[in-house]
Amino acid sequence: MHGRLKVRTSAEEAARKKKEQEIKVKTYRAGMGRIFEKRKNGQLDDEMMQITGQILSRNPDVYTLWNIRKECILKMAESLGNEAKQSLYDKDLGFTEQCLMVNPKSYGAWHHRCWILENCPTPDWEREVALCNKYLKLDERNFHCWDYRRFVVKKAKVPAEDELKYCTEKIHKNFSNYSSWHYRSKLLPLLFPHETSPARPISESKLKEELEMVLTAAFTDPNDSSAWFYQRWLLGYSQPALDIAAIRISKNLAIASFSKPIDLRTCEIETNFGFNFNPDRWQPVQKGNKYDVAWIVEDSFELGASDLQQYIFKCRMSDGKDYAINLKKCSDGFYGMKCPKFEYEFGAAVIEELKNQLESCNQLLEYEPDSKWTLLTASLLMRAIDRRGYHTKSLEYLQKLEKIDYLRQGYYADLASKWAIEKVLEEWIEQGDLTVAIDLSNLNLATIFYEQYMSIAKIVILRNNCLSDRTATKFNAFQFCENLDASYNQFSTPGVIPHIPNLKVLSLEGNKFSNNATTRLEDQMKNL
Amino acid sequence: MAFIVNDVDISAAEPKELLFDKHVEYIANHGNDQNDFEYCMTEFLRMSGIYWGVTALDLMQQLEKLDRKSIVEFIKKCQCPTSGGVAACEGHDPHMLYTLSAVQILCIYDCLDQIDVAGVARYVASLQQPDGSFFGDKWGEVDTRFSFCAVAILTLINKLDVINVPKAVEFVMSCCNADGGFGSKPNAESHAGLIYCCVGFLSITNQLHRLDCEKLAWWLCERQLPSGGLNGRPEKLPDVCYSWWVLASLTIMGRLHWISSDKLKVFILSCQDTDTGGFSDRTGNLPDIFHTLFGLGALSLLGHDKLLKVNPTFCMPQYVLDKLKINTQIISV
Ligand SMILES: [Zn+2]
Numbered sequence: 064m065h066g067r068l069k070v071r072t073s074a075e076e077a078a079r080k081k082k083e084q085e086i087k088v089k090t091y092r093a094g095m096g097r098i099f100e101k102r103k104n105g106q107l108d109d110e111m112m113q114i115t116g117q118i119l120s121r122n123p124d125v126y127t128l129w130n131i132r133k134e135c136i137l138k139m140a141e142s143l144g145n146e147a148k149q150s151l152y153d154k155d156l157g158f159t160e161q162c163l164m165v166n167p168k169s170y171g172a173w174h175h176r177c178w179i180l181e182n183c184p185t186p187d188w189e190r191e192v193a194l195c196n197k198y199l200k201l202d203e204r205n206f207h208c209w210d211y212r213r214f215v216v217k218k219a220k221v222p223a224e225d226e227l228k229y230c231t232e233k234i235h236k237n238f239s240n241y242s243s244w245h246y247r248s249k250l251l252p253l254l255f256p257h258e259t260s261p262a263r264p265i266s267e268s269k270l271k272e273e274l275e276m277v278l279t280a281a282f283t284d285p286n287d288s289s290a291w292f293y294q295r296w297l298l299g300y301s302q303p304a305l306d307i308a309a310i311r312i313s314k315n316l317a318i319a320s321f322s323k324p325i326d327l328r329t330c331e332i333e334t335n336f337g338f339n340f341n342p343d344r345w346q347p348v349q350k351g352n353k354y355d356v357a358w359i360v361e362d363s364f365e366l367g368a369s370d371l372q373q374y375i376f377k378c379r380m381s382d383g384k385d386y387a388i389n390l391k392k393c394s395d396g397f398y399g400m401k402c403p404k405f406e407y408e409f410g411a412a413v414i415e416e417l418k419n420q421l422e423s424c425n426q427l428l429e430y431e432p433d434s435k436w437t438l439l440t441a442s443l444l445m446r447a448i449d450r451r452g453y454h455t456k457s458l459e460y461l462q463k464l465e466k467i468d469y470l471r472q473g474y475y476a477d478l479a480s481k482w483a484i485e486k487v488l489e490e491w492i493e494q495g496d497l498t499v500a501i502d503l504s505n506l507n508l509a510t511i512f513y514e515q516y517m518s519i520a521k522i523v524i525l526r527n528n529c530l531s532d533r534t535a536t537k538f539n540a541f542q543f544c545e546n547l548d549a550s551y552n553q554f555s556t557p558g559v560i561p562h563i564p565n566l567k568v569l570s571l572e573g574n575k576f577s578n579n580a581t582t583r584l585e586d587q588m589k590n591l
Numbered sequence: 592m593a594f595i596v597n598d599v600d601i602s603a604a605e606p607k608e609l610l611f612d613k614h615v616e617y618i619a620n621h622g623n624d625q626n627d628f629e630y631c632m633t634e635f636l637r638m639s640g641i642y643w644g645v646t647a648l649d650l651m652q653q654l655e656k657l658d659r660k661s662i663v664e665f666i667k668k669c670q671c672p673t674s675g676g677v678a679a680c681e682g683h684d685p686h687m688l689y690t691l692s693a694v695q696i697l698c699i700y701d702c703l704d705q706i707d708v709a710g711v712a713r714y715v716a717s718l719q720q721p722d723g724s725f726f727g728d729k730w731g732e733v734d735t736r737f738s739f740c741a742v743a744i745l746t747l748i749n750k751l752d753v754i755n756v757p758k759a760v761e762f763v764m765s766c767c768n769a770d771g772g773f774g775s776k777p778n779a780e781s782h783a784g785l786i787y788c789c790v791g792f793l794s795i796t797n798q799l800h801r802l803d804c805e806k807l808a809w810w811l812c813e814r815q816l817p818s819g820g821l822n823g824r825p826e827k828l829p830d831v832c833y834s835w836w837v838l839a840s841l842t843i844m845g846r847l848h849w850i851s852s853d854k855l856k857v858f859i860l861s862c863q864d865t866d867t868g869g870f871s872d873r874t875g876n877l878p879d880i881f882h883t884l885f886g887l888g889a890l891s892l893l894g895h896d897k898l899l900k901v902n903p904t905f906c907m908p909q910y911v912l913d914k915l916k917i918n919t920q921i922i923s924v
Pocket residue numbers: 065830831832833872882
């Protein structure tokens with residue numbers, strides 16, 4: 064069903080082809096009829112091997128025939144000694160190879176080969192590794208063969224070092240080989256684990272080497288994406304690790320939010336100031352979620368009774384680890400927040416290399432100012448080197464990418480929103496005063512990230528951005544918000560803004576609501 | 592050596608509108624000639640072929656064009672009385688892939704009770720392995736496709752409790768790669784088809800929070816080529832069926848807006864066959880029923896007004912899942 068060109072043929076040619084196909088259909092039907100009849104009669108013999116073989120060598124996808132061959136082999140092998148048994152299996156190995164020559168992407172043929180080797184008396188795993196070498200030479204992207212290689216390499220006990228060497232050779236032969244880069248990303252963490260942090264994929268010294276290698280590859284042809292993907296993996300962009308994000312407890316409401324969605328009802332919470340939380344009473348801010356980034360309890364909390372040096376909120380999560388946060392006391396309860404880690408922090412040697420790479424990218428951009436991958440990588444390098452220092456410049460690159468790589472405009476807009484929010488959020492968390500507004504106005508935001516960190520804020524200003532209906536559910540996290548300014552955005556559906564219990568002021572002017580809707584919104588606001 | 596992007600050119604002569612009636616005709620006539628070469632040679636996937644046709648016609652609200660009774664009879668004959676699994680065709684062996692297709696068809700026809708549903712559940716449960724993975728059939732091929740089939744089948748027949756779901760989730764997550772994508776088994780390279788299976792699996796089991804959506808959705812949006820078409824892996828040609836695998840995954844992750852819908856629409860419409868109806872994998876190739884469903888499915892995800900809404904996880908009309916009260920998780924961004 065893939066890659067068959069539609070060709071216009073003469074009536075004569077078409078008629079000839081039809082004749083040919085009629086014969087093929089007849090032969091196929093006759094063969095299948097005979098096979099099913101023999102199977103019914105339990106005749107799992109040489110003739111069966113022969114007829115199934117004839118059909119499979121033309122059409123290896125007829126999965127039932129592979130099953131029948133397995134039944135035949137098992138039956139025939141029963142009466143044979145080890146040597147004869149092995150030669151029976153070997154013969155069928157030869158047959159699968161024939162089929163793979165015709166169709167190297169046949170699931171049935173590849174699996175049949177695995178089955179033979181796992182069932183025969185003396186499998187020759189080294190020969191199979193050699194076979195993979197041969198097939199990968201013909202097609203270096205054949206994922207069936209790569210999977211098969213990983214299977215036989217394990218059986219043949221080939222050391223990971225040797226596989227890495229093979230991988231390196233393959234990459235040097237052709238940089239545009241995503242399959243090899245992928246395998247590399249699997250082998251390196253085994254061979255060069257990070258010195259201290261298991262969350263980081265590879266050691267700092269190896270990282271430096273890899274960065275050098277991948278840049279050479281990427282610059283050989285800046286339009287080829289394989290190496291750039293690998294580079295991005297090395298730079299370690301990823302989700303933040305699991306941790307507490309923010310806590311706030313007031314007279315009648317408590318919120319606990321986390322860097323990632325969790326099921327708080329399965330966690331154990333402990334405080335040193337006498338507050339007990341019944342796990343069953345936690346509710347996700349987004350109704351119906353089993354996993355959520357923010358959770359609330361409506362209850363009455365006795366505040367102000369205790370006077371301690373430290374107020375500690377501890378949560379034992381499903382990974383069995385304890386996560387703790389120190390809370391501060393404020394006029395109406397307790398609160399605490401943790402700044403998320405936005406990027407990995409690299410050692411001096413790696414940073415030096417990253418700076419060199421940024422330099423090289425910028426040089427390339429002088430000649431090819433619209434090179435997409437160079438622009439993207441340069442902006443990521445800047446963030447890895449000095450996120451704050453390069454803030455404006457890295458966003459500028461994303462804006463440029465929105466134009467030159469317009470297919471993915473929505474992606475760059477979301478990424479730029481994320482970076483813009485990170486900067487504001489970091490500064491807000493550092494200043495530490497809850498009553499100060501989180502001011503996210505005029506940032507071209509297309510969506511909201513890190514809403515769980517804003518869940519304890521009193522004032523959130525989102526004025527003059529590009530937020531639309533799809534983002535409105537994020538407002539569910541703003542449980543302590545009293546003043547929300549979402550004016551001059553692109554919201555259009557009345558009622559899309561969720562109910563926020565503490566809200567006193569909601570500004571929505573300058574959105575895309577119809578007149579009718581605006582009246583209804585005003586009514587809604589009167590009821591606040 | 593200059594790098595050449597693997598892509599296609601779409602000429603101005605290619606169709607720009609949905610050839611609705613042509614496709615209805617193409618699917619309705621499919622299999623009318625039992626001696627047709629293509630039809631005969633694809634016997635080994637007949638059950639899926641019927642599912643593709645039934646779903647496509649239902650999305651076009653033309654389901655009555657097929658003979659419900661004979662299809663249901665056919666399915667009944669394909670269920671193995673011993674194992675409970677369903678085969679692609681009479682005489683062939685039961686397999687997870689065709690068991691899913693059969694269950695999907697019966698859900699659309701609202702007549703699950705026509706087969707031994709308990710047998711189906713027993714069959715699926717029998718194929719789960721201690722590591723949580725699933726065999727495709729008793730011969731032992733392991734693939735994340737079968738993990739998807741297993742939870743999809745069991746959810747449709749409301750029997751998800753017969754397997755160890757946490758173990759199944761653990762196995763699928765062990766197939767996650769550095770690029771955020773998924774392969775067919777642990778350490779296997781990411782591939783859009785398998786990503787769809789794993790993302791769909793996680794949306795059925797309510798475990799989408801385990802995904803690194805930003806990383807994965809970025810990799811997926813990079814599948815869009817200048818022609819507007821989507822490929823399944825880096826440096827590969829675009830193909831209509833990837834419009835489905837990639838688009839459905841992005842929809843589940845709430846990031847459909849990370850690719851250009853307009854350009855994709857142009858590519859999909861260019862793959863229609865103006866003579867016979869039906870969609871091919873790429874502009875200028877021969878059409879088939881598989882690409883016809885996935886072309887229509889993708890257009891439905893893009894909000895085409897002549898098509899019913901499709902569910903991105905099950906690739907079935909949304910109203911069918913609503914009727915069965917099946918909710919699939921979707922992330923909003
Ligand atoms: Zn395809």
